[in-house]
Amino acid sequence: MDDCAVIDNGNEYMILTTDMMNEKTHFPQGSKPYYIGWYSIAVNLSDIAAKGGKPLAILAAISMPRSREINFFEEILNGMEDCVKKYGGKIIGGDTKESPFLTIAITAIGRVRKNEYMARKGAKAGDAVYVTGSLGKEANLYLGNVDELLNVKPRIKEAHELAKARVATSCMDLSDGLASSLYQLAKINGIGFLIYEKWLPIDDKARKMDSPLEFALYHGGDFELLFT
């Protein structure tokens, strides 16, 4: 399964992705509603970015207990709006329902020119492996920086430049950690990867942990681009 589904639309693809998150499984204790809203949009935009796409529209469905304060709900929306304002697109619709705990389902729609579309398939032997940003940011969870963990910066701009330049042979987003993502790329493309520890851009926060490499390779939470 790719990061996004695709609809053929003339000389463009519409790219679509959906993510459902709930506060029992996905948002750590102490998550602020503003960052929950931001994060829920940002991780979907990261999928759009991985295809070289630009965000076009967002649908946001939110379920929560009736007893929750209206302020909690508004802060979620503020976070969503700010993320969209910064990275593009528009929240054009949604749904609100009652539920015993907070659940958010986001659908993001993007567009990309067909000749700029970046797929997971395409990497060849001899290609170099790149990532944007740094790896191991989930260390923030253990350092108590929950806001920072949720403050994901989708690589819309970087991905679009990359897509326009048409130099990447494959691209995906890194939501499940580098090792798992490389494994997927390897399987899809029938190749192997040689990764040098000394060249890994390990995040400063991960370096504060007992096993920085562990965080850089095996933890999720880095919504960076992985491309060849």
Next chain:
Amino acid sequence: MDDCAVIDNGNEYMILTTDMMNEKTHFPQGSKPYYIGWYSIAVNLSDIAAKGGKPLAILAAISMPRSREINFFEEILNGMEDCVKKYGGKIIGGDTKESPFLTIAITAIGRVRKNEYMARKGAKAGDAVYVTGSLGKEANLYLGNVDELLNVKPRIKEAHELAKARVATSCMDLSDGLASSLYQLAKINGIGFLIYEKWLPIDDKARKMDSPLEFALYHGGDFELLFT
């Protein structure tokens, strides 16, 4: 808020709608997974129908406890697939997550020619009021017919004929009951409605209840078209 959000796409609109449902609030006791899957798609297609649209694509996000049997999950998917097979579109993507109880978020994308698009706004004094099918089907819940209640038949075909004929001045789907829907239409259009009890197409199941009219007017569960 309209039934759907709209993206301008040449001589068409892309129409989008999202609905989140969970087993604590939306699926009655005894709901079979097959009908849960069917229903979750059908209610979204009903929104597409209300605009005169044809289903193009579906994204399905499903959260449930890890302990649930795989068969339960597969039956949900079977219900979804059968509904799409019958009414059009294609499930092109989704997301599966862990959650303490079943939650489903569906996003449906449809398309409609701009000159066939049906809006809520447009009803005028003197227009007649129509509904498809019958009213009060939520009576099935009280008669123990949960399967039938969830076996929603979105009016895709009827709506498309209506849209092509370009005779409706306004249209919406009836998910919240006739009274509430008429109230919304009245408010949007600045008009009132005169409804004759004797002409209401009350469902046979509602007629078995103590107060058939109550079911026909005030209960949800009828995913019919209301148009003028």
